[in-house]
Amino acid sequence: MMNKWLAAAILAVSFLVMAPMAHGQEKGAVREGFSAETLSGKKILLFRPSVWVGEQSTGGLAEPNADWTAQAREFLNAELARRQIEFSNELIIEPDLVGEDAKLFSEHRALFNSVASSVVNYQFFAGNRLPTRKNKAFDWTLGEGTKAIAERTGAQYGLFVRTEDQYGSFGRKMFQVLAIGLVGAGVSSGKHVGYAGLVDLHTGNLVWLNADEQMGGDVRTEEGMQKRVGQLLEDFPGFKPVATAAK
Amino acid sequence: MAIHRRSVIFVAVVLAAWSPSASAGWKLISAKETAQVDGLKVTPERDWNQGGRPGKQGRVWTQDGVGLNAIEFFSAIPAGGSLYKERDKKNNPMPKFDSGLLLPELADFFERSFRAANQLSDFTIVESAPTDIGGNKGLLVRYRYTMPNDELTRLGEARLAVVDGKLFVANYYAPQLHYFGAGLPEAQAMMQRVRF
């Protein structure tokens, strides 16, 4: 027992890459030339949110938890539905499709996740910013493949929401303590990523992004999810002016 | 709920091999200037960012982050060396290069290395054909794959050549949607113009 844990501790400490620190981290950006006015009167398509909840094993490996994920997905949908009245735009829900059509939506959702993750890791996080992105305008895209989605739905903008949460497992927490005690290394337990982004479906360009890899709110509870959604939609340009005060 | 689970230690170790190298230290590679990447001379059309080493003899460049586009250059991997870094010899050993490999077998070596380094279950070679790389006879490998827990189809194009018993590789990969096609012409131009 002892040996197993010691081995795990030593191995993992020697390999682990620390999560980016919270400081030096930007959390949101708007594309040049885009504003609430640009958005006014335009239809917004709400993509089915990507939700992933799991446990972080001792070594930091993510293990999905279907039940937590399902629960969080329900809370998220309920919360988005509840806040729908705060949007000044007409909001339409992703249609239920099969086959190639369904793939068009699911692949773009996955691409949004990759693009948002790139923005966070290579632009927002100052310590790891790509030289080609230094002092440059916010310019990211999903490509013109989104046009097909605009044609299919009549929406000009697409709103993507993604949450990924890893809760430290018992072993991970134990390991965290061990790591501090034995080698004095700080190891993070848990991971709480949230992205919300608005894409111009005619060009594929990301016009607004709010993204953070250290979000608050326990998505496994209703109140926690309300807090999370509040953080995700903070500064969203498409809210009715009154709605912000209500938050 | 799963039927079976491997031991905790195994899981811990696999993770270690998976951890993305988040080390900063990006270096600007300026457009139109010839850059010396280990044993290769590469001339890009646009600005690129040079990152860490995916393998002992390798370098990675990206424009928008390695999840969106990347090109790797590996120079002079000796017989017995691995393409990608062997982070965990016991639990995820990397295939070793054998200078006796026949040209078509370079695709097999590349596939096994790429699968092991990225822990892939889904990887398909679309085409492998003879090509020219920096004036040397080589193999072009076009492939398609998906990362674990990601629904994005990704494509890649690698060029491999053995020169004096040592392996040289240039490997470009990106998501199929938008990114792969958008970056392909420049990636191909760089790979074709590479000099040893």
Place this chain on the structure above:
Amino acid sequence: MTKRAIVAAVVMLAAPSSLAAREPFERPTYAGAYEPLGVDERGLWMQMDDYERAFRDSPLVVRDEALTKYVKSVLCKTVGPDRCEATRVYIVQDKLFNASMAPNGMMQVHTGLLARVHSEAELATVLGHEFAHFELRHSLNGFKEQRKGSDLMAWIGLAGAAAAPNTGLGFAQTPIAFGFFGFKRAQESEADALSASYIKASAYPLRASAVWTRLMEEEDALKEERKLRKIRRRNPGAIDTHPTDLQRVAYFAEQEAEAGAAEGDDGREAYGAETARVLPTLFDSLVKGNEFAAADYVIQSRANALGWDGLLLHARGELYRLRGNPRDLVTARQFYEQAIATGSAPAEAWRGAGLTAMRGGDSSAGKAALREYLVRLPQASDAAAMKMLLEN
């Protein structure tokens, strides 16, 4: 502890009283279409549908209707048609021995599982185990327990951090930790027990212990290759979520020894025939992975049970050629040639035979085989590269 005592202990731990052995098992009346009860359950059911909608388009799903239908038919024979109606089966490309079932009836069966079982009866025990979780609603209970458990864990974590660091080693011994992981283990044992009961009520004989025995042997083979210490634990550690393989073997061996349990057609031949067609799909990621000894064990054990055919011999040839030690190339060439001799080899066997012959210095035989490969598969993805090799 003597072997008998272990078995007795395991059986006591594993079998909940309502399912106690001995008395003939009747499947309880199936509750029929799912009626979610309470907020947690309703949420799980509805939201898993969302997950399934996204999952069914995943590139990892093997799109082979005949295979999927076949696996589902084995599930139906195992748990009965009424229960089986509620499930959707997906075959997932993954080399590990695994299967899972979500609370809305979505079952995922990994190709690594299909590669490692040798009969319908063996497959039935694993599918039955997963179905048992579904019927026992373990997912939901797991969710509640984990939510409760994780709060406690956080608290313990804090307390531990505040105290001397070395006390961390004692965490697993705390009653709360035992309760949490023990709870999961008890669920697994319960599912094993119910699975055994399904089988007894079905036309299949119980063939479970052999599956777990082979898994242990495979693990041993891999550990030996990698010079890792072999640990065979009789009792699970405090933080294990599953019973040990040894415990499972002991439990199932006991069940199988009961009168009538091992009788009936195990569907070995049908399983062999149905899976032979898709062998490359089942074995590719094993063969192209880097667990040589494990893959070789899985290939050989299938051959022992179901015999060699062209595809399986070819798979073994690929495994050896890809490892590529000088003696491996010689061995691989023999496997390719044996594959060709069966008359059921895939075109790629000539590719392998040709490449290994050329590597071994037998250039003329090698080129002849590669030519044959191109005749058989003119559209091969590497046809151009092969042509170049032939011209030199």
